[in-house]
Amino acid sequence: MTAAEAAIRTTGLTKEFGRQKAVDGLDLEVPRGAIFGFLGPNGSGKTTTIRMILGLASATRGDIALLGEPMPSALRSVLPRVGALVEGPAFYPFLSGAANLRRLDAADPPSSSRTRSARVTAALDRVGLRHAAGKKVTAYSLGMKQRLGIANALLAPRDLLVLDEPTNGLDPQGTREVRTLIRSLAEEGTTVFVSSHLLTEIEQLCTHVAVMSAGRLVAQGTLDELREVGRSEVRVETPDTAEAVEVLGRLGLVPVAGASGVTAELDGKLLPERVTAALVEAGVRVRGIAVEHQTLEERFVALTGEGFDVAG
């Protein structure tokens, strides 16, 4: 297995429930070592995709390669190297936090029972839950359960972590801690796949991002790539609006004249300096020119047709 191979690669991944397509032709590629943000509004098919990647649900069509091996046929050899938090933490409420982790650790075939306690303690330490190890989970707060869920994903050294909404229910302090934890895991070489409906979280944490909308992948790449690809607008401040409109029209833009100037959407190929040069050449009195990039948020709203819950 080479490091160049993707941690997760899906081709044409489709899941149908009856006639409804929950996931439609997904081609996802998560590079190794990335902190990969999987962004989309609730109900866009993120969790269904994660279930298929982890072998919980079967794909109607398409292929999945997890750490270079096909899923679900190589499930038994791949999943021990994958830690997961899927659709919120789930535990036996009548068992303590540590007992819950021991139970799930015993379910992992390669894990040795001799080192189980040490691994459980280490995982609890890592999420700062050691003080509550002996407490029954029914007495845990939502945030504590969330941390315990992350601890479960960290029971063994993992090549890939799949974390579905990892900061759900955490207070700002806890959110920061989880973010730090994810960064440090990535520094150790673990690929982290984080799904979220929170743009701010993805923006602060991730190196790569993919955007889901209504079951389809609408964008995928590094965070910078996505920022650049976004729509930008040139605004020219000028009293000669009619001339400016004509010049911009000749450049292939669709200008809109305003009271104090002209605005036009820039397509990716046309550089702002050429616009300036053309205006000056035509004798348009340019009092000011500005190029405004869309914010990431505006870009995602445009992609998904839905607003993001920025406040969480």
Added chain:
Amino acid sequence: MSRAEPVAAPPARAFALLGSELSVLFRRRRTWAMLAALALVPILVGIAVRIRSSSNGPAFLAAISDNGLFVSFTGLTVSIPLFLPLTIGVVAGDTIAGEASLGTLRYLLVAPTGRVRLLLVKYAGAAVFALAAPLVVLLAGVGIGALLFPIGPVTLLSGNTVGIDGFAVRALLLAAYVAVSLLGLSAIGLFVSTLTTVPVGAMAATIVLAAAAQILDTLPQLDWLHPWLFSHYWFGFADLLRDPIAWDSFGQNALLQLGYIAFFGGLAYGRFATKDILS
């Protein structure tokens, strides 16, 4: 990097999940409540006979006042039609549906526990409970019997007597017989449990089936069906209290239950092996 892939987990690790399953099962307050309720059956029988002895009632009742050890047999007779199937229904119906409703099913599967392995471990847990339940009834019966009545050599159905050691052997055989009797119902419960994420529904369905089978077994018009009902040999445990023991019913019962295990185990596999875990 690549970790050596364990083709077959070493035995100690293969049994780790079973150990964990049993510890989860027997750490639940609900399990203990059910075992306590089962223990209450012979205790109530013993107390009732102590207060007012009667000769008309469940089998072995009349013998209790002479020999307290018979409380255990009466307790078992009374528990078999209702209380034991009830507790088995709860445990077997909860196997998969309970994990699904807690959400822990998805974490067990991504751990990863193979789906077949999980079914086997879950079924083994239910089977251990099926053995523990009649043992609790018998032990509680012996305890309360020894407390309230004189005890001594036990008269078997054939009229001959066995000593306390002989009684202990027979009681263990009885527990094994009843446990085997409940394995078919456990397999049905396991299958029903794979159909739903609502454990109470699976439990209720299993218990209703146990009651239905017993009702069908009393209708003479359906006598062709009787040997196929999983409850048909439930009372055959008495054959172990004969001298010599009539092993026929033990063998027939075991064969019948094996058939139920194979069929409903197969159905459970068919349902669960490719089921989408969406809870």
Added chain:
Amino acid sequence: MNKVSRWLPAAIPAAVIAAAALGVPAFGSAAGARLPEKSADEVLALIAGSSATRFSGTVEQSSDLGLPELPKSARGYSSGADSTSAVLELLTADHTAQVFVDGAERERVQVLDDLAERDLYRNGSDVWIYDSKQRAAHHVVLPEGSGAAPQLSATPAELAEKLLAAVDPTTEVDVATGSVAGRPVYELVLTPKSDDTLVGSVTVSVDSDTGLPLEVAVTARGQSTDAVRVGFTSIDFSAPPADTFTFTPSADTRVTEEELPSGPPEGYAAPDLPSPTVTGAGWDTVVALPVDVLGSAGSSSALLAQLTTPVAEGRALQTSLVSVLFTADGRLLAGAVPVEALEAAAR
């Protein structure tokens, strides 16, 4: 995974069970096909020279007399000791017993009831009869050297003897082969020549090796299933363990010592024993007794009304093998004939 193949683990046991349920009887009947042919006389000689003096096995008795079937009382609970319902239970329910024989003087019959047992022990001159429901034992000491013993239930050997005694010009006798308790047998099939009897045929199955009758089955005329069948479902010809025949009553058992009358005592006269009147012969025999059942029915009249149907002469009980007529003038007629024949005999 293939959508169909995942159901294989369920389909395979279902197929195996179905095959076993349907295939085993066919397989069993094939076992008897290889026996050399024997005439009826030779089969009777085989029975007479039976070499089986020690064996143990399970005997099952089943009846399908066409009587109304009553739902079983809740199992595990003793029903009231009503003699009429006990008789009904005997007629309609199936019974299983384990039989152990070691020579002429050691016998054991274990009637396996639901959560109860009735036992006959014979060890030399000691005979014990035990009933677990009553927790009572009866003890009889036989005089030295006596062979016959009282029986709780007839063994196939005895029934065969009785039935073969009836082989006379009224009966067609055929020999077939078959299999009982997994052993190849000769089947002695007795078919009444008379058209007036309810009995269709009587089949005695004789073990081809030892000559021990293993099964007796009686079929009613026009019925495909056996009306009455007594036979071994398993048999083992090795000597049973010696402690099978010994009985020691426990401290809480009521023991009744029975005296065996050595002969009719002086001045003994059967006081009210009614003398039967016999009409007809062979399979059509009708027995009449002066017993006023209808007049003395009393408490069980409801059950009597449920079981019998009114006819011109009184009330009749019709089973597939035997009819009983209770006449209004205080007689009881019975025979293996239709009720009409009894009515004719009663006139």
